Amino acid sequence: xxxxxxxxKIIALLQRNARMSDVEIAERLLSETDTVAGAIKxxxxxxxxxxxxxxxxxxxAGGDEVRALIEVQVLPDRDGGFDRVARVISRFSExxxxxxxxxxxxxxxEVVGETLQQVxxxxxxxxxxxxGVQATATHFLLKKYKESGxxxxxxxxxxxxxxxx
Amino acid sequence: MKFMSASKSHxxxxxxxxxxxxxxxxxxxxxxxxxxxxxxxxxxxxxGEPDFVTPWSIREATIYALDQGHTSYTSNLGLISxxxxxxxxxxxxxxxxxxxxxxxxxxxxxxxxxxxxxxxILNPGDEVIYHQxxxxxxxxxxxxxxARPVPVHTREADGFVLSAADVENKITPKTKALLLNYPNxxxxxxxxxxxxxxxxxxxxxxxLLVITDEIYSELTYGLRGASIAAYxxxxxxxxxxxxxxxxxxxxxxxxxYACGPHQLIDAMMKVHQYSMMCACGFAxxxxxxxxxxxxxxxxxxxxxxxQRRNVIVKRLNDMGLPCSLPDGAFYVFPRISDTGLDSQxxxxxxxxxxxxxxxxxxxxxxxxxxxxxxxYAASMTDIETAMTRMREFVNELS
Numbered sequence: 001x002x003x004x005x006x007x008x009k010i011i012a013l014l015q016r017n018a019r020m021s022d023v024e025i026a027e028r029l030l031s032e033t034d035t036v037a038g039a040i041k042x043x044x045x046x047x048x049x050x051x052x053x054x055x056x057x058x059x060x061a062g063g064d065e066v067r068a069l070i071e072v073q074v075l076p077d078r079d080g081g082f083d084r085v086a087r088v089i090s091r092f093s094e095x096x097x098x099x100x101x102x103x104x105x106x107x108x109x110e111v112v113g114e115t116l117q118q119v120x121x122x123x124x125x126x127x128x129x130x131x132g133v134q135a136t137a138t139h140f141l142l143k144k145y146k147e148s149g150x151x152x153x154x155x156x157x158x159x160x161x162x163x164x165x
Numbered sequence: 166m167k168f169m170s171a172s173k174s175h176x177x178x179x180x181x182x183x184x185x186x187x188x189x190x191x192x193x194x195x196x197x198x199x200x201x202x203x204x205x206x207x208x209x210x211x212x213g214e215p216d217f218v219t220p221w222s223i224r225e226a227t228i229y230a231l232d233q234g235h236t237s238y239t240s241n242l243g244l245i246s247x248x249x250x251x252x253x254x255x256x257x258x259x260x261x262x263x264x265x266x267x268x269x270x271x272x273x274x275x276x277x278x279x280x281x282x283x284x285x286i287l288n289p290g291d292e293v294i295y296h297q298x299x300x301x302x303x304x305x306x307x308x309x310x311x312a313r314p315v316p317v318h319t320r321e322a323d324g325f326v327l328s329a330a331d332v333e334n335k336i337t338p339k340t341k342a343l344l345l346n347y348p349n350x351x352x353x354x355x356x357x358x359x360x361x362x363x364x365x366x367x368x369x370x371x372x373l374l375v376i377t378d379e380i381y382s383e384l385t386y387g388l389r390g391a392s393i394a395a396y397x398x399x400x401x402x403x404x405x406x407x408x409x410x411x412x413x414x415x416x417x418x419x420x421x422y423a424c425g426p427h428q429l430i431d432a433m434m435k436v437h438q439y440s441m442m443c444a445c446g447f448a449x450x451x452x453x454x455x456x457x458x459x460x461x462x463x464x465x466x467x468x469x470x471x472q473r474r475n476v477i478v479k480r481l482n483d484m485g486l487p488c489s490l491p492d493g494a495f496y497v498f499p500r501i502s503d504t505g506l507d508s509q510x511x512x513x514x515x516x517x518x519x520x521x522x523x524x525x526x527x528x529x530x531x532x533x534x535x536x537x538x539x540x541y542a543a544s545m546t547d548i549e550t551a552m553t554r555m556r557e558f559v560n561e562l563s
Contacts, residue, residue: 024545027479028472158218163198163211163522165301165350 006031007039011048014040016149018052057144057152066140067096067112068119070127071105073135082106085132094122105137116140185308192301193528197512201522208551210539211522213350215414215495219451220462223413226454230447239446241438243271243422247449250456251422255407259379260391261400263424270430270437271452273444275380275421276302277437278406282376282423283310285432286342294335295344296327298351298498298529298536300378303344315340318532321500324489325354329363333371342374343367345393348381348493351529351538353474355492358390365396374429375403380421381494383412383463386471394424401426404433411494412463413455418448470495473541473548480552481539484559495542498526502535504562512537518561519554 001009009029013020022040026033043049056063074085082100089109090098096110109127113119120138128136144152201207218224242248248265256262263269272278279302287293289311295303297316304314315335319325332343343364347356356364368375377393394403408421423433437443455463477497478490486499501511508525515521524540526533541548 024476027476030475155218160212160214160216161198162201162207162209163194163524164213165192165194165528 001029001031003039006035007043007048010036010039011043014049014052055147055150059144059152065112065114066116066119067110068123068141069139070107070109070111070123071137071139072107072109072127072133074106075132075134076106077132085130088130089127092122092126094119094126105135185311189305189308194301194524197522197524197528200513201516204516204520207516207520207522208543208547208554209522210541210543210548210551211524212540212542213496214416214542215411215466216542216544217414217466219414219418220455220459222458222462223415223451223455227418227447227451230450235447235450237446239271239443239449241434241443242266242269243444244446244449244453247271247453247456248422250453251407252424254456255392255405255424258389259382259405260395261403261405261424263405264427267427268430269422269424270434271444271449272406272408272421272423272437273441274410274419275378275406275408277419277441277444278408278421278423278433279303279306279376279378280309281433281436282404282406282425282429283307283312284436285429286374287312288341290339291341292337292339293342293344294332294340294373296346296349297532298325298349298526300346300350301528303346304530307344312341313339316530316532319352319354321489321498321536325349325352325498326356326360327364329360329367332364333367336367336371336373340371340373342376344376344378346378346380348385348491350381350494351496351524351526351533352498353491353494353496355385355387356393361390361393362396365393365399368402369398373402375399376406377403378406380406380408381411382407384467384470384495385493386467386474387492404429409452409455412466413452413459414466415448415451415455418445418451420444420448420452470541473543473545476545477539477541477548477552480556484552484556485563486555486559495540497539497541498533498536499539500535501537504559506562508534508537515555515558519558521551521554521558 010025013025022033022036026036074082076082077084086098086100086107089095094111094113096112099108100106101108111119111122113122123136123138146152248269252263252265252269283306287310291312292315293307293312294315294317296319307314317331317335319327375393379392392405394400394405404423404425406423409418410416478488481488481499486501488497488499491497508527512523512525524538526536
């Protein structure tokens, strides 16, 4: 296995379970713990892995934050396209994610706040006035069903036979 | 009406059961299952089916078939759409060309396919050679067709690969067929090209029929070559058995298929027609979806099995239970004889002392003595827990 192949497989495993130990990864991939630890360090240093976070079901965890998806229409710059506006938006701590998308609007921005008003105020006073932003539409998130490949609600456990041929 | 004496009635009842059925051994797995089921909190590596649920697109196709009212019988041979997909798949993955209208039959799992082929080909007194350790149904399926199962032992030193010379030594004028199962349950062994070629030669030389149960074939971790059916002189003497249970996690659907020369499939069809009629129709439709769109999910499951295999093999070797890296299926077959226990004792004590279930090798025939089967079709958490407890168990023995 080349270093590149190893890194690809490590990424696939960490995307499914970022808490997987270096030991387990090494055993799964028939590699060595040190090799795996080194490859992960490299992935982090080169910016291929930008961070780790827990996927949370707020309904159970009891979080009371308000989240919204904002569709943002942008007038692209002559040189930088959408990048300048996207970067400005990304820097706000209230902004959880920013994607350039195809379709009827340009940027899909996820914003988090403590209350509905706070999010709405952020959009009106910080986001909308940015030079290049032409229009926004705010969609508050009501319920999460799935995120990053994980279902928010678990199926009931169905037990197989404990022994079968 | 007068009642007969207790002893006489017992005696008479004994004779109600056909001799060749009364003579069948109880499955060793069955007894062990009762013990395991009576306990709580058992971590089981004794399960011979995927721990994944059937991929959603396949379940969704099942629901759609029901929604559309597809609840009737199908043709005895099975849906032609499914037979077409099966033959296309067998051609591309196993290198053998079969005609969907004449050379393919949909069965209720490979289990039924096995029963059909035995009943279709065997006369009383015929002999069928099979390799041991083996799936629990093989010898009984042969015996139920009034024929004699002839085991050939495979050895750890050969990686549990069947030796053509050993097969040849067991051939008599009564030998009718050779039954193969690679990748193998319970050892995880697989056949390479040279071994397949050697076995094919023996089959041709002695005019044997070959029945090849390839239910685990997608779960091959090295290179998977052509089926033995594709070797010279083999197509006309091979019945290829396959199904959806393992590769697509569809055990409960009970869908398998058999491909072979028309004459044999036609004979199997007669048995099937009069005993089973047809396999479940909406399950057949689900199988069509599996072959058309199930590839990615299948490959993802295979990759996960491969990685779990790597983990479990390392842990077993580290704790002093030697096993090589098996090439297929989802089983490892570590040698436990160095502990001083036999297979049954090892499995029983491990269950009683550590609440971990593995299957004694002897459940797969006497050739399994000295080994236990550990299935890695279990969650990584269960594998980790089981390995930790097994290590404690082995340490406490020495």
